[in-house]
Amino acid sequence: MIAICNNEGACGIPATARGLAAGEAALDAIEAGIRLVEASESVRTVGRGGWPNLLGEVELDASVMDGTSLRSGAVGALTGHLHPVSIARQVLERLPHELLVGEGARRFAAEIGAEAGELLMPHARTAWERWFRDEVSEADRANWPDVPMAELCAQAIDPETGRDTTVFLAQDSERHIGAGTSTSGWGWKYPGRLGDSPIIGAGSYADTRYGACACTGVGEMSIRAGTSRAVVLYMKMGMSVEEAVYEAVSDMRALKGGLIGRVTIHAIDAAGGHKVVAVNGLPENHYWLWCSGEAAPSSHPCEIITISEEPAPKPTAHRRYEQMGL
Ligand code: ASP
Numbered sequence: 074m075i076a077i078c079n080n081e082g083a084c085g086i087p088a089t090a091r092g093l094a095a096g097e098a099a100l101d102a103i104e105a106g107i108r109l110v111e112a113s114e115s116v117r118t119v120g121r122g123g124w125p126n127l128l129g130e131v132e133l134d135a136s137v138m139d140g141t142s143l144r145s146g147a148v149g150a151l152t153g154h155l156h157p158v159s160i161a162r163q164v165l166e167r168l169p170h171e172l173l174v175g176e177g178a179r180r181f182a183a184e185i186g187a188e189a190g191e192l193l194m195p196h197a198r199t200a201w202e203r204w205f206r207d208e209v210s211e212a213d214r215a216n217w218p219d220v221p222m223a224e225l226c227a228q229a230i231d232p233e234t235g236r237d238t239t240v241f242l243a244q245d246s247e248r249h250i251g252a253g254t255s256t257s258g259w260g261w262k263y264p265g266r267l268g269d270s271p272i273i274g275a276g277s278y279a280d281t282r283y284g285a286c287a288c289t290g291v292g293e294m295s296i297r298a299g300t301s302r303a304v305v306l307y308m309k310m311g312m313s314v315e316e317a318v319y320e321a322v323s324d325m326r327a328l329k330g331g332l333i334g335r336v337t338i339h340a341i342d343a344a345g346g347h348k349v350v351a352v353n354g355l356p357e358n359h360y361w362l363w364c365s366g367e368a369a370p371s372s373h374p375c376e377i378i379t380i381s382e383e384p385a386p387k388p389t390a391h392r393r394y395e396q397m398g399l
Pocket of ligand 1: 259289
């Protein structure tokens with residue numbers, strides 16, 4: 074058995090490890106761990122407490138994938154619900170579909186009685202209101218929200234702050250492999266923007282025969298490179314988990330233009346091996362690992378591979394607000 078998650082999942086991984094040790098199925102243990110991350114208001118990029126989009130609304134993305142049936146469930150741009158990972162799980166359990174977005178996802182969440190709640194917490198509301206006051210022109214404020222937003226989005230998005238995700242991968246005692254993700258995506262994103270987290274094959278993929286992969290960071294890059302599916306496919310084609318992740322890093326070198334920044338690739342194989350690489354990462358990028366027989370999960374530094382020498386992003390409104398302690 075093995076479980077890994079990114080640093081953002083720290084408060085959830087002990088529950089996942091305990092569940093696996095007690096014989097829970099991989100997806101159950103993953104869902105239980107991610108729910109704790111979603112519930113934690115101090116995690117500012119997942120669930121309640123996440124950063125809002127340009128309209129000041131928190132939109133959540135999440136997914137699960139069962140590597141044995143190759144069924145998945147995902148929700149994108151979901152508002153007003155506290156546990157998108159569980160709604161994604163119910164998409165898998167109850168629907169003939171794999172992905173619901175926006176109003177349809179919200180409707181399904183209400184239909185199944187998923188926990189509704191306010192997602193915008195005071196720190197995020199204050200930061201958004203200050204951004205609106207300081208960065209949006211008087212004319213746009215007067216016509217809000219019927220204003221062009223593309224330019225506002227380009228100015229507000231900061232590739233290094235205001236975003237992250239939680240990703241969990243696990244292999245259970247029956248050797249079944251699963252994957253799960255949950256995120257509020259990017260702060261100040263264009264409304265309706267989906268990252269990689271709800272896109273199976275980009276932000277996550279699991280196949281019990283070979284292994285699983287999940288990404289955090291610039292979802293636009295993992296979508297373009299099809300990273301999670303690629304890593305599992307490379308393992309199917311005979312590569313080790315390390316080789317497969319390096320090959321996916323090499324795929325990212327081919328991305329030209331668009332947004333290039335940090336992507337952390339987390340992968341496990343069916344034999345209990347794992348590899349985590351932070352593309353364009355920073356020394357503080359860590360992940361959590363638990364293997365059968367261990368008392369508790371432990372934190373490890375990611376291997377860092379730099380593929381871009383892009384200049385450091387200029388500070389934006391919400392970074393300044395973070396520095397102000399919001
Ligand atoms: N991958 C997430 C997204 O693109 C964000 C992140 O992990 O930083 O929405």
